[in-house]
Every structure is written in structure tokens, then in C-alpha cells.
Amino acid sequence: MDFLSGLNPQQREAVEHFEGPLLILAGAGSGKTRVITHRICYLIKTRNVPGSSILAVTFTNKAAGEMKERVMRLLGAGGATDAPTVSTFHSFCVRVLRRDGDALAQIRPGFTRNFQIYDDDDQLAIVKRVFKQLGLDEEFMKYRSALSAISQGKNRKQSPEDFYKAAMSPQGERLAKVYEQYDEELRKANALDFDDLLLETVRLLRHDAVTREWYGRRYQFLMIDEYQDTNRSQYELMRLLATQHTNVAVVGDEDQSIYGWRGADIKNILDFEKDFPGAKVIRLEQNYRSSKTILEAAGAVVAHNTARKGKWLWTEADAGAPICLFEAADGEQEALYIAEAIDKTLKREPMLRVAVLYRTNFQSRQIEEALRRYGRKYKVVGGLSFYNRAEVKDALAYLKLLLNPKDNVGLLRVLNVPARGIGKTTVEQIEKLARAQNISLWEAIGSGCDDRRFGARAEASLGAFRRLILELNEGLAERPPDQTLKQILEKSGYAKMLEVDPSPEAEGRRGNLQELVSAADDATQRGETVEEFLDHAALVSDSDDVDEKAQISLLTIHNAKGLEFPVVFIAGMEEGLFPHSRSRDNEEQLEEERRLCYVAMTRAEKRLYLSHAKSRRKYGGSPPEPCTPSRFLGEVPQQLLESLTDDHSAPFHVDLYGERQMVREVARRNTYTGKTYNSLDHISQFFSERGIQTPAARPPGQGPLVPMPLRRPEVVAPGNQSGKPSAGESARQSSAQGALFPMPPGQAPGQVGVPPKQRSPIAGSVPASGTPHPAGLPRLVPPKPPAVTSMPSKAAKDGSRVRAGATVAHPKYGKGLVLRKEGDGDEAKITVSFPGHGLKKLVAKYASLKVVD
DNA sequence: CGCTATTCATTTTTT
DNA sequence: ATGAATAGCG
Numbered sequence: 001m002d003f004l005s006g007l008n009p010q011q012r013e014a015v016e017h018f019e020g021p022l023l024i025l026a027g028a029g030s031g032k033t034r035v036i037t038h039r040i041c042y043l044i045k046t047r048n049v050p051g052s053s054i055l056a057v058t059f060t061n062k063a064a065g066e067m068k069e070r071v072m073r074l075l076g077a078g079g080a081t082d083a084p085t086v087s088t089f090h091s092f093c094v095r096v097l098r099r100d101g102d103a104l105a106q107i108r109p110g111f112t113r114n115f116q117i118y119d120d121d122d123q124l125a126i127v128k129r130v131f132k133q134l135g136l137d138e139e140f141m142k143y144r145s146a147l148s149a150i151s152q153g154k155n156r157k158q159s160p161e162d163f164y165k166a167a168m169s170p171q172g173e174r175l176a177k178v179y180e181q182y183d184e185e186l187r188k189a190n191a192l193d194f195d196d197l198l199l200e201t202v203r204l205l206r207h208d209a210v211t212r213e214w215y216g217r218r219y220q221f222l223m224i225d226e227y228q229d230t231n232r233s234q235y236e237l238m239r240l241l242a243t244q245h246t247n248v249a250v251v252g253d254e255d256q257s258i259y260g261w262r263g264a265d266i267k268n269i270l271d272f273e274k275d276f277p278g279a280k281v282i283r284l285e286q287n288y289r290s291s292k293t294i295l296e297a298a299g300a301v302v303a304h305n306t307a308r309k310g311k312w313l314w315t316e317a318d319a320g321a322p323i324c325l326f327e328a329a330d331g332e333q334e335a336l337y338i339a340e341a342i343d344k345t346l347k348r349e350p351m352l353r354v355a356v357l358y359r360t361n362f363q364s365r366q367i368e369e370a371l372r373r374y375g376r377k378y379k380v381v382g383g384l385s386f387y388n389r390a391e392v393k394d395a396l397a398y399l400k401l402l403l404n405p406k407d408n409v410g411l412l413r414v415l416n417v418p419a420r421g422i423g424k425t426t427v428e429q430i431e432k433l434a435r436a437q438n439i440s441l442w443e444a445i446g447s448g449c450d451d452r453r454f455g456a457r458a459e460a461s462l463g464a465f466r467r468l469i470l471e472l473n474e475g476l477a478e479r480p481p482d483q484t485l486k487q488i489l490e491k492s493g494y495a496k497m498l499e500v501d502p503s504p505e506a507e508g509r510r511g512n513l514q515e516l517v518s519a520a521d522d523a524t525q526r527g528e529t530v531e532e533f534l535d536h537a538a539l540v541s542d543s544d545d546v547d548e549k550a551q552i553s554l555l556t557i558h559n560a561k562g563l564e565f566p567v568v569f570i571a572g573m574e575e576g577l578f579p580h581s582r583s584r585d586n587e588e589q590l591e592e593e594r595r596l597c598y599v600a601m602t603r604a605e606k607r608l609y610l611s612h613a614k615s616r617r618k619y620g621g622s623p624p625e626p627c628t629p630s631r632f633l634g635e636v637p638q639q640l641l642e643s644l645t646d647d648h649s650a651p652f653h654v655d656l657y658g659e660r661q662m663v664r665e666v667a668r669r670n671t672y673t674g675k676t677y678n679s680l681d682h683i684s685q686f687f688s689e690r691g692i693q694t695p696a697a698r699p700p701g702q703g704p705l706v707p708m709p710l711r712r713p714e715v716v717a718p719g720n721q722s723g724k725p726s727a728g729e730s731a732r733q734s735s736a737q738g739a740l741f742p743m744p745p746g747q748a749p750g751q752v753g754v755p756p757k758q759r760s761p762i763a764g765s766v767p768a769s770g771t772p773h774p775a776g777l778p779r780l781v782p783p784k785p786p787a788v789t790s791m792p793s794k795a796a797k798d799g800s801r802v803r804a805g806a807t808v809a810h811p812k813y814g815k816g817l818v819l820r821k822e823g824d825g826d827e828a829k830i831t832v833s834f835p836g837h838g839l840k841k842l843v844a845k846y847a848s849l850k851v852v853d
Numbered sequence: 854c855g856c857t858a859t860t861c862a863t864t865t866t867t868t
Numbered sequence: 869a870t871g872a873a874t875a876g877c878g
Contacts, residue, residue, distance in 0.1 A: 556867095
């Protein structure tokens with residue numbers, strides 16, 4: 001196999017480079033992934049380098065996976081025997097520390113290879129706790145700012161002591177104290193945060209010559225992708241790995257450095273030739289992705305930057321279509337314009353993939369809403385990803401706690417979830433005890449119970465929790481992770497809690513947990529250990545969730561790095577939003593924003609749309625603030641632009657905001673407002689104004705029209721999407737489905753175990769209940785079916801007469817109608833509608849209710 | 854203790 | 869608009 005054919009001379013030169021340092025300056029769309037994969041294969045096949053001595057580092061797990069796959073495919077049969085290592089820096093570090101981390105205990109007492117990874121949420125929880133301990137609150141400093149200050153400190157290799165020394169004010173000293181305590185908490189729990197993963201690996205390799213040499217010998221060839229976004233620790237790590245040779249090939253583009261705020265140091269790439277004298281430098285400047293127009297526009301924008309090596313991309317492609325510039329009256333019009341343009345485009349060319357890019361995540365909302373009214377399916381990348389959802393984190397926290405009882409953050413997370421009567425006071429007692437004896441919270445619970453330090457009630461609850469964990473812990477090592485996970489959900493009562501939960505979100509939560517169990521199952525099938533499963537969960541990123549086949553993707557520009565789309569929209573090109581107001585006063589940050597703009601524009605292959613609004617509301621409510629167009633728009637040569645301005649926006653004024661308000665209002669009161677409210681009317685109006693047929697025709701044969709704005713069926717959180725029918729798919733169905741949450745017979749999959757309840761509680765769509773409603777009472781959700789309400793067996797006490805449909809009297813609210821009852825006996829929760837007071841949810845035990853016959 | 858209602862602040866980007 | 873932190877009630 002020839003790995004050189006089809007490459008241009010520069011690409012070829014890069015692939016053929018053998019030993020010694022190499023810097024590949026690869027412009028956007030210049031085929032760098034191709035170069036990396038081909039070079040790996042070339043080294044293996046032509047230069048007879050063992051695959052296992054090649055280490056390639058990428059920016060995301062997904063990129064790593066794809067690269068590995070491509071290499072394997074290129075190598076063909078037999079290539080797998082001696083596979084190269086392809087991973088992210090973070091994953092690589094985790095593997096090093098898990099494998100060879102023992103020596104680290106000498107310089108980090110208490111460290112073991114079973115360390116745990118604390119993610120963003122865990123970090124935040126610690127900072128909050130530390131603040132509380134020190135009597136600080138967000139007045140002093142935002143939690144997030146403290147966290148980022150600590151992170152920056154770590155990246156600059158500053159210890160808490162350094163913070164103390166550098167502190168010029170009491171503020172600074174307090175921050176140092178926070179840092180110190182934060183680190184202390186991590187150490188006590190034997191946990192590492194993201195920064196630590198890199199930092200401690202560097203320290204390990206520095207400290208332990210044996211390990212350093214082992215890795216130096218093991219990896220003879222290093223390749224680092226996205227080099228412009230490496231930070232100091234990553235740089236040092238590379239140097240350490242390359243001490244025995246200088247076979248380091250880095251690939252990057254200074255114009256695409258967009259992670260400075262997170263510690264990435266653009267100097268790493270700008271100074272590579274200084275760091276590695278004699279380095280060969282190859283520029284890849286031929287672009288294979290975009291039209292000439294797009295390329296020219298992007299190049300013109302980024303040319304305004306000064307911190308660059310200078311590069312001019314060229315292409316053989318045609319000029320292509322001009323770039324569309326749209327000025328909307330406000331954010332809603334902008335979203336509608338984008339949705340409409342997408343709709344039109346896809347009607348014309350259904351096979352195109354479209355991306356809408358934006359600077360900040362919150363911008364996705366409006367666009368989602370606009371797309372939904374065109375009935376277009378889309379996929380949002382980022383936001384709340386699968387592993388960030390509360391229920392998933394809860395379940396994983398149990399699992400982590402089993403593996404590492406010192407995990408205080410995890411313990412606090414699940415101690416009272418589901419509610420088992422362990423409240424604030426008790427937690428405080430535990431914390432106090434733990435601090436006094438310098439033991440973990442888990443140990444404190446144990447010793448506190450043994451010494452009878454808690455009240456009787458608390459002790460009972462804590463005892464139950466303790467037994468639960470111990471029970472789950474039994475035989476842990478022998479059980480596959482998915483089994484353990486299932487046991488956790490069942491025995492902890494978590495599954496039960498969600499089953500009983502009548503809220504509409506519960507359905508999604510159950511689904512997510514099913515998904516988690518099957519993910520664990522998949523991991524088991526692949527032969528992964530629980531630890532590996534958890535590591536994976538901690539290290540996945542939003543961009544790992546990109547579905548390249550999705551027809552419409554919504555994502556931040558950061559998440560779009562490395563991707564390409566035939567059609568790209570960049571929304572919200574306004575001063576203050578993009579460039580972001582936080583970057584406005586700093587020239588360096590402004591340049592990074594400009595690079596971000598460059599990255600965004602160069603994602604486009606054929607068509608590029610830029611849009612901005614003349615005014616925009618900062619958050620939900622009023623008032624809209626005037627916006628000036630982004631300076632970056634002015635940097636695009638005018639002759640490349642085609643303006644579509646106001647006359648387009650004038651004729652239609654669909655008030656998305658007002659409409660939404662109305663829908664909510666109606667939904668909330670659930671009353672019939674005489675005139676049938678149905679937003680589809682508005683939609684058809686919207687279309688007829690433009691001479692288009694309503695696109696989202698109702699599904700054939702289905703009853704009343706369902707208002708669009710409230711439906712979100714197509715949108716599923718990234719990890720939750722059924723869209724990756726992986727190898728484990730069939731196993732997933734059989735092993736996971738229905739096991740946790742029994743499914744009523746005849747119910748479609750996808751609505752796992754949800755009682756058929758009020759879905760869209762709009763207008764008349766809810767059938768009248770059998771219960772007669774007193775006049776004037778709002779028509780409400782029907783009471784639960786008799787299965788729940790009349791539980792004849794053991795409701796002997798006085799609560800038994802309170803049931804749905806009964807009228808009761810309350811000392812304060814007077815007479816009311818019982819709408820539903822959950823549970824029975826003292827614990828029963830009763831929902832009563834009191835005319836004039838609205839809905840009240842009462843607990844039988846507390847509320848002194850009398851039944852009126 | 855747990856739930857609910859109310860306040861309040863909040864929107865950069867994330868391995 | 870949304871969510872997190874707090875206060876008050878049963």
C-alpha cells in the first residue's frame with residue numbers, strides 16, 4: 001500500500017518526514033488529519049516502526065477514536081497486532097497514573113492508583129463547601145472565578161503557598177486559603193481534578209526516572225494534533241516523553257488557537273522552532289474544504305491579528321456563492337430567518353448538512369424554537385450532556401462511593417437521594433465529626449453511629465444508608481458494572497423514586513438511567529473494568545457527542561472545531577456577544593475572538609450565512625437592548641457579501657416571545673380561553689405570508705392539533721440520542737429494557753414505564769375526568785386512576801376516607817376538592833384544589849383535614 | 854425533615 | 869427564562 005499517493009507535495013513531505021522535530025502548520029481544511037494518519041501508516045509500513053511505539057495525541061476522544069479507526073483501515077488486515085496509541089492528553093495521563101502511579105505516593109502522600117477523577121461539578125461542590133467552612137459566600141468571589149483562579153494557578157505551577165506569598169490583599173490571602181483547602185479536600189478523597197491529571201503525570205515523570213525512561217523508550221514517535229491549544233503541562237509532558245529522542249511532530253494552526261482562556265499557550269506553537277532547533281517546518285496552505293469566497297473572507301478577517309506566523313490559504317475551488325449577511329430586527333427574527341433559510345435550503349437539497357454556530361450556548365434556545373416550528377429535526381451539541389445529568393451523576397456517585405469510600409463529594413451527593421430523612425443538621429454533625437477526627441465522612445458516619453452521636457431518627461436513617469452501601473459493596477469485584485449499577489438503582493430506592501415521580505421530567509430521567517445501564521453493559525462487553533467505565537464517563541466531552549450525520553446541528557463555535565459542514569450559519573454577530581463583552585477590552589482576548597470567528601467561517605464548505613440582530617434581549621424578559629454589528633463583519637470584504645436586510649424582516653412579525661407567554665399562561669391555568677388557542681394557526685399564518693405551505697403538517701390520522709412550541713420530541717440530549725446504534729444495541733434492548741422500570745403492556749418503547757398521563761396540558765386536549773367539577777373550578781388534570789387512589793389493603797386509619805373526588809375542609813383554606821392522593825396512611829400526599837387558594841399539596845400527617853360528606 | 858414559594862442573580866467558551 | 873439559594877409552612 002502506498003501512503004503517498006493523492007497527496008500534494010507539502011503533505012507528502014510531512015508524511016515522509018522520519019526522525020527529528022517537525023512542525024506542520026496546517027491551515028483550516030488543508031487535510032491535516034489525512035497527513036497524520038498517513039504518516040502513522042508510513043512510519044509503520046515503510047519505516048518499519050512498530051505501531052506500539054507511536055503515540056498520537058488528539059484533542060477529543062472522538063477525534064482519537066476516528067483517527068485510530070482510519071489508521072487501522074489504512075493498514076488493512078493485520079494492522080491491529082501492534083496498534084499505535086491514540087488518545088487525548090487527559091486519557092493518556094489517566095492511563096499512566098493508573099498503571100505506574102505508585103511512585104507518586106512518595107511526593108503526594110496518600111495517593112494510590114485507585115484515585116478518582118473529580119469533574120467540574122465535583123470541583124464546584126468542593127469550592128462551595130470550602131467557602132462555607134471559611135465563612136465566605138459568593139459576595140467574596142464567584143465560585144466559578146475561584147475555581148478558575150485555582151486552575152490557572154495550578155497551570156502556572158503555583159502552590160497555595162505561592163498564592164499566600166503573592167497575596168497583596170486580605171482578599172488574595174483568603175483566596176490562597178480557599179486554594180489550600182480545596183487541594184486538601186482533593187487529597188483527602190484521593191481525587192484528582194482535570195488539571196491534576198496532567199500536572200501529576202508531569203510530576204511523576206519528573207520524579208521517577210524509571211517510569212520516565214520506560215515511557216521514553218516505549219514511545220519513539222510522538223504526534224500531537226491541535227498543538228496551538230496545548231497548555232503548559234501538556235507541553236512539559238511532551239518534553240518529558242521526548243527526552244530520549246526528538247521525534248516530535250506537532251500539527252497546528254496558530255489562527256485556530258481558541259483555548260487561551262483555559263490555559264492554552266499559543267506560544268507553544270509560535271516558539272516551537274526555538275524549542276527544537278533544527279525543526280523542519282512545513283506549511284499546508286492548500287485548502288480542500290471551502291469555496292474561494294469563504295476562504296477569502298475568513299482570511300481577510302484573521303489578517304487583522306498580529307500574533308501569527310502568517311499564512312495564506314488558497315484553493316482551486318470556484319468562487320462559489322456570495323456570503324449572505326442578514327440583519328434582523330431582533331433575536332427572534334434572526335432565529336426565524338435562519339430556520340426559514342435552512343428549511344428552504346433543505347427542500348432544495350435534502351442531502352446537505354447544515355450547522356448553526358453561535359458564541360454562547362444560550363443562543364441555541366431561540367434557534368431551536370424556530371426550527372421546531374418548521375418541523376425540522378436538529379441536534380444540539382453541548383449544553384447538558386448525558387453524563388452531566390443529575391440522575392446519571394447520582395447513579396455514578398453511588399458507584400464511585402463503593403469504589404472509594406473516601407469520596408466525600410460523592411457521598412454528600414447521594415446521602416439523601418432518594419430522600420431518606422438525612423437533613424442539613426445531620427450532615428453538619430457528620431462534617432463536624434469528620435473534621436474533628438480527621439476522617440472521611442463515610443468513616444464519620446460509621447463511628448458516629450457506633451458511638452451514638454446522632455439523634456435516634458438520624459441514626460436510624462444513617463444506619464440504613466450504611467447498610468445499603470455495605471450491602472452493595474458485597475461481591476462488588478465479581479459483579480459486572482451494569483449489574484452493580486442496577487442493584488444500586490433498585491436497592492437505594494432511586495428507581496422507585498423515579499417510578500413514583502409524576503413530573504414530566506421523570507420519564508426522561510428513567511430513560512437516561514436505562515441508557516446508563518446499557519452503556520455500562522456495553523463497557524462490560526468490551527471487557528472494561530468499572531474503573532475504566534468511570535474514567536470514560538469523567539473524560540467524555542461535549543464534542544465527543546457530535547453526530548456528523550445529523551442534518552442540522554446546533555453548536556458553539558468551540559465545539560465546531562475540527563468539523564466541516566456544507567452550509568454554515570453564524571448567528572449573533574454583534575458587538576458584546578461576538579466578540580464577547582468579556583473580551584472587548586483586552587487586545588489579546590480580542591484576537592482570540594477573531595480566531596474564533598476564523599474557525600467558525602472556515603467550517604463552511606459551500607455556503608456561509610452571517611447574521612446579527614439590531615436589538616436583543618439579554619435574558620428572557622425585557623427590555624431588548626440595541627446591538628451594533630460585530631466588528632468582524634466589517635472586516636469581511638464587502639464585495640464578498642450579499643446583504644439581505646430589513647425589507648425581508650418587515651412583513652412578518654411573529655411574536656415568538658409573546659406567543660410563548662400565551663402558551664405558558666394557558667398551560668398553567670389549563671383553562672379554555674374561549675377561542676381555541678393553537679399555535680399552528682400562527683405558523684400557517686407565518687407561512688402564508690410568504691406563500692409557503694405549512695411544512696409541519698400534522699401526523700396523519702391524529703386527533704387534535706398539538707401545539708408545536710411545547711413539543712420537544714425530536715430533541716434528545718446528546719448522549720441520550722438513540723442515534724448511535726452501536727454494537728451493543730441489541731444487548732442493550734434485551735438487558736436493560738424494562739428491567740428497572742416495568743413497562744405497562746402494550747406501551748411503545750421510548751415511553752419506558754410511564755403511566756399514560758397528561759402530556760401536553762394544553763387547552764381542551766386533556767379529557768375531562770370522571771370526577772364532577774364544581775362550577776368555577778379550573779378544569780384540571782384528571783385524578784390518578786383507581787389503581788393508585790383506592791389502595792384498600794392497609795389504609796385503615798383516618799386518612800382512608802380522603803380520596804380523589806372527596807371534599808375536604810382545611811382550617812385555613814376552607815373547603816376543597818381532593819384531586820389526587822399519593823401513597824396512603826400518614827405519609828399520603830394529597831393534592832387539593834381550594835377555590836380561591838388554588839392547588840395545595842398536603843401531607844396527611846401534617847395537614848389537619850376533615851372529610852366533608 | 855421535606856416541600857413550596859419566593860427571591861435573586863445570571864449567561865463565554867470546556868478537557 | 870431559568871435556575872439556584874433561601875425562607876416558611878405543615
